[in-house]
Amino acid sequence: MLLLLSICLVAQPSTCREDRIEMSSGASSPFVCLRNSQSALAVWQASHPEWHVERWRCAAKGSVPKDL
Numbered sequence: 001m002l003l004l005l006s007i008c009l010v011a012q013p014s015t016c017r018e019d020r021i022e023m024s025s026g027a028s029s030p031f032v033c034l035r036n037s038q039s040a041l042a043v044w045q046a047s048h049p050e051w052h053v054e055r056w057r058c059a060a061k062g063s064v065p066k067d068l
Contacts, residue, residue, distance in 0.1 A: 001033040003040055006055040007048075016054065019044075023058075033058035 001023045008016040021040050023033050041053060 001028065001030070002059050002061055003033065003037055004057055004059050005041075005044070005053055007051040007053055010050055010052050013052075022061075030058050030060075 003021040003023055005019045005021065006016060007019055008014070021044055023036060023040065037056065037058065041056060045051075045053060
């Protein structure tokens, strides 16, 4: 599963992009992905303090949509 993020720069909120976090192989269902997403988002946010997560969602690896 993937955790899809819509992120914007803190200093320039109009500058946004998408990123993704590959969840562990144990997160093979949407429910498990959602359950584990908060800790994954906290780790990602701590290592990217210049970005703010606007939106996020889980998606299967083979079915990544064009936009969040």
